[in-house]
Amino acid sequence: MLYGSKRNVCSKCKAVNMFGETFKNVSIDFISSHPNCTFSSGDMISGEMKFELSKDVKIQHISMTLKGKAKISWTTRRGSGKSRHTRVHSAKLELFKLESIVVQGQNADEITLKTGIHVYPFRCQIPHGDFPSSFVGLHGRICYTVIFGIHRSWHRAKQFESEFKFVNHVDCNNPALLVPISAANSKTVCCLWCVSGPIMMDVRMERKGYVPGEIIQISAEFGNGSSRRVVPKALLVQKQAFYTAGKSTSKIVPRTLVCTMGQAVQPNHSDVYCELMLTIPEDAPTSIANCPILEVEYVVMVSLEISGASNLETLFPIVLGTIPLRQEECRPPPYSMVAKNIV
Template sequence: MGTRQETFSDFNIKFNALNENASFSSGDCMTGEISFVLSTITKLRSIEISLNGKAHVFWRTCTGSLRRRRIKNHSANKDVFNFRAVVLEENTAIGPTILQPGAHVYPFTCHLPEGNFPSTFHGIHGRVVYSLKVEIRRPWHLVKEFQVEFNYANHIDANQPKLLAPLSGSVGKMVCCLWCASGPVEMTVRIDRDGFVPGETITIMCEFSNASTRDATPTASLTQHQKYSTLTRSKKKIDLKTLDSVTGKPVKSGTLQAYSEMSLTIPDTSLSISNCSIIEVVYTVLVTLSIDWSTDISVTLPIVMCDLPVHTSPDTNVYQN
């Protein structure tokens, strides 16, 4: 006996890009094509599409001894949106649409719902996923389904006044040498704004005063905080991911005033998420001054990962095919 040939093959869903990131946002008009190849004459009742956005988290905790270990699962699901549209519909007076063998292409157009939805995210213990599903209905057949993910970006404009304001922080301590205080160590850290986009460089200006008898070394790091929680927020899980780090020039003992500049490069990473009840994504710049034979001092500055860089707007950020 020969191998049964599948009715559908080479199924593809193509999106027409609106920007260089191939992302979509609230209220965007999404256009594209659904294409497939038929091996035989096929009757279709309808072709429908659905846009779905879902957030999901999952992690495990272990308690007890090795002999009586208890493993507990923590999970949560949240629907972001669900939208349906019809691409091809059966004419009730004529009956099903009859398609001949060969390639078929169906363009589609739909508008994403308006709303404040979280950006696409794939993390260690959770994700925010947006997908387009195509459902093909035929007489006396199960529904044929095809699904593909698309990238959704919640517009965060770095040109907002609150994100253009500079950030700074200061910290200091007395350094003791046995029973005597050897002098204070102080550090002030500044960055020129709050909002950045992936690919940019963060310039960190530091001012030091080291009146102690110990040398000190500054380091800077860019950290992503992934925060997960259940629907009741009674259980939470936090994971930290260092995206970039750099070590500055040592600050010698007895230095009353020193200036240093360090740079961090932002890799291709997720946008900040603060509008989802079960997933939060936060970024910080952490500058630590490590003091020989003493505890460190540090300054943490929160930043926001945006999708629209400084001096641009949605109108000037359109991608031309």
């Protein structure tokens, strides 16, 4: 997608069922007040469709469709040899669909488009609603398009479509996202009949809401009462979830986006303070929780890697939004979650 620096114009066009070389240099340009050429619920979307004709063409009308949709698909395989079979799991969701006529002859008569360049401005409003942001995932996507159809008598409509970026704004100044969060966890490790002293962690994060590009600051205190060396580690994990209708079948895909390691905690050491920093990638998609067939979630995982034993972990669900924190915002008091397990 190309972005204009002055008018904030973005253009992209995909031609479907073009008839020969009659239509040339087709473009659909969007004009947006946002520098990244994005749109949101209730925005007016405007621009122009432009094409060049190599010869005169008779048409009935030119239609425009504004459409939002989500679709997912993945396959599973079972059995082996001749009994092996593949099953496709898929679902589609229409978010909205608006249709209008751009050009039409009088009394249903055909009109003739002359050879040369034709430009058709358009302007319409995106419906108000809680629609998910544009997203392209491993097994599905959420997309928003403008489709122009050229309709002729006794012919299938010829379509030109262009995708635009839709953003569902999430404000990180929402009080629910400003709450500091903390978690504690502990375990003991065994070797034959011997049980070590406890391995403990107490982890804190200043809030739950962030925007791409921000740094997540993690404060932790560790205690290692065992005879083993342990190493602190923090990860930012994205979870893409895909669901068929009614969520009867699902596909969960975790992806580690960022990882950082801290200094090792030596055996029989306690009250070891550590700060871990995770920089959220600039291009990380925002969280999606308002689509029944596709979700995007984020979790910060803080763990202690224990030599010869399973890790000790704490999980912090976070939200990636679009509107960054205003430093003067007041924050509510922290709350704590405690978990313990013994291995």
